[in-house]
Amino acid sequence: MGYRFTDLTAACQDDWRAYIEHDFVRALGNGTLAEDAFRHYLQQDYLFLIHFARAYALAAYKSRTLADLRQAHEGLKAIVDVELGLHVGYCREWGISEEELARLPEARATMAYTRYVLDTGNRGDLLDLHVALAPCLIGYGEIANWLNGRPDTVRGDANPYDAWIGMYEGDEFQGAMRAELEWLDARLADVTPTRLKELTDVFRDATRLEIDFWQMGLDRSL
Template identity: 65%
Template sequence: MPATTDRHPPHPGPVATFEKISADCRQEWAAYIQHDFVRQLGAGTLPAEAFRRYLRQDYLFLVHFARAWGLAVYKSRNIRELRQGLDSLKTIVDIEMGLHIEYCTTWGITEDELAALPEARATMAYTRYVLDAGQRGDLLDLHVALAPCLIGYAEIAQWLQDQPFTVRDANHNPYAAWIDMYASAEFQQAAHAERTWLNDRLAEIGPTRAIELTELFRDATRLEIDFWQMGLQGEKQSHDN
């Protein structure tokens, strides 16, 4: 008798995962994860004013990050997603913003200064892009647009830990506490949970949707690169009238 064959070929697997999307955007992703701002931060050679400029604008980013999670609450399809969005919103407003303000004071930046800050163009570009992605799309669009921030910072911290040039001693690197914050088990767990959520939702989509989300992720990553560049060099002043 001829050998029996399986009439049902094995499932090819999801057309998209976070790993596939980031691999398809490997050039942008590497430019973001390994940006000069990140390298200098790890080596402890980043100019202090560049870091202060980043810290100031990152406070404004947190404000819009909270708005994005408020939008996630609105976009939720069920009580589980609603609770997830609400928990993230409360964490940012009730905990993270306070910690950021406290950290800024150690760098000579007051809460009053943060409250009066004008937004840099790079800050406006990324935060509004995220909010627009969530408004015109669904909850998955919003999460994909936010992924370079949450998952990206976790990967940056891991990458820095593996680099021979990284100085982890706080006595020799004023940015060691920043690295430790994002390398912490708590933050790494949050990034892992976000990656798992994304992969669960990405398993439900088809090829056309995968292409759309890949481009969304690529653009968001490019805007994160601009945010690093803004911190490193500031905004170029135009002399045009």
């Protein structure tokens, strides 16, 4: 039997749990996260999405099959044509204008993670790139599910961050997460133990950089 995505999370269990259950995430679920910390995160997440779109463009370049090329194209279109617009609108609700977003300096945590993803994709293959993106693509869906399983999570109008949880628990994102898991499982099934070790290192590094991204939000750091 071949490997699966769960082999990556099992090998990086401590880092994976530290990411999924980070203090930023807990406070977001409890509704106790400081609003300026959330605004800082939202602003940097806008910059992250731009680089995320670049990663999909790189995925298109790295694709060897028409199916993978179409997947990359759809991902790029979804971010550029839909997600960035929705994010700008959501930021506006939090008092952050599009003009402010356009002038933002990148935080070091934003630069570190996004450039790591792009560098990994450039020096590796399409699977390397997908594994580097997995903490975001799959992690956010798992975070929403984890929050919904916690008795301390506050939902509805009592939590100003309820809409954020709603985005990632929704059918669209959960469906995209399942599709990505299927893609990864199909390709991990064919890798050797040596190759799995390489991919585990990529996954661990990317997860740690996602932890730093949460911490950046808490610290309001640049």
